[in-house]
Amino acid sequence: MLDVKYLRQNIELVRKKMDDRGQKIDFDRFLDLDTKRRDILQSVETLRNERNSVSKQVGELKKKKEDASALIEKMGDVSARIKEYDESLRVTEEELNAFVMIVPNIQHESVPQGGGSEDNTIVRTWGEKPVFTFEPKQHFELGENLNILDFARGAKITGARFTVYRGAGAAIERALVSFMLDLHTEKHGYTEVLTPFMVNRESMTATGQLPKFAEDLFKIEGMEYYLVPTAEVPVTNIYRDEILEEEKLPICLVAYSPCFRAEAGSYGKDTRGLIRQHQFNKVEMVKFSKPETSYDELEKLTANAEEVLKRLGIPYRTVCLCTTDLGFSSAKTYDVEAWMPGQNSYREISSCSNFEDFQARRAAIRFRKKDSGKVELVHTLNGSGLAVGRTVVAILENYQQADGSIIIPEALRPYMRGLERITLEGIFPKA
């Protein structure tokens, strides 16, 4: 969320920023609530002050065995008034809070102005698109033909958007997770963490999924627990309500996690295959940074995600999301899009964002400045490194052969007992 004080003092700038994001927000209501809150607060604090000092006098009188009944009677009335003010303060703060919680972050000045995904700017493009002597197939057709992806049985077991992986299909998914974690820990300096796949309401609120996007989440029946839509939630919440030491920053964590998304409102979109599932695997990078360096960290984070694709030999491009495509909590986002020959298009495989202090304020993640001793909010960042299911899609489609087999990228072979090619006959070689 945004800082209430900042909002109050920079309301016109924020109005403009939200206009550019295509958000219609009634900031007059905010100003009213804010003024009301401070009025009530002052009144109630004055009364509390009176109560505190009179109560002290009562104590002194009683100690001297003198009569304090006049004061006590008077304070009964003051306490009643405090209770009334407290109630209206509670209501006002609730309204104010509800308002602030649904205001998106302010975009960084470098974010391109836009009205849709066509306005995202292409930052760079890498790799040679493979040339085929045949019509390249889509991954779901390749996967079903090789008997490594089984969508029908996934649907039987659970429902639409669930998949069974088999043999080399299951192995390549697992290999990718290990490959990505090893790369980020050994080459990019991240510490691996493994966090819960269910989180409570506070955690979801801290990273911005709640209260605004409840319909995207799976909630556990009868409990205030939710399935994680991304490891960003549990990993960022590791340091919720904590004050970190400046020397420890930046803290760079990487986590594998399955992700669960209700995908409400995406009916009819990507209905076949692995692209859009209710459950998918992801390796996620999360950073806690000092404000001064967070944009450098964003560039590094994005490069770390890109490195996975480079090592796998998958062509990609990186785009900077425009104002209207930017996610709720993000100040700036790069999407890395992998080339998918079967679909003849680039598809998002990673999303790398700097949230600045937006999540940190909700989550109360701060650090103490070494020289001044002052506490300040950290900046949080995260990015997929990468979405595993979509990486499988990219490998199947880019490395498909005329006979329907799939060449395994060299970087992955050590993680697959040396397997070089997925064919229908040899699902997996003997070790």
Next chain:
RNA sequence: GGAGAGAUGGCUGAGUGGCCGAAAGCGAUCGCCUGCUAAGCGAUUGUACGCCCUUCAAAGGUGUACCGCGGGUUCGAAUCCCGCUCUCUCCGCCA
């Protein structure tokens, strides 16, 4: 799931109605002392939100809240009462 014990500042830990935002110790920071290190001495050392001052901010002043969370009793609650959460011990169950 059953029984019991507990939750206080960066940490340990005292505090069972007013003198408590909280003793003491440890740690940390600054200063003094010391040839250096250690020891010693002195000072400082929570967070949030208002208000005043200030062009803004910082600094400063002032007020309020916070002793796991939420309610209640009381002129007054870390302290008493109720509910919840979490931790620990024992029993049961269990990968």
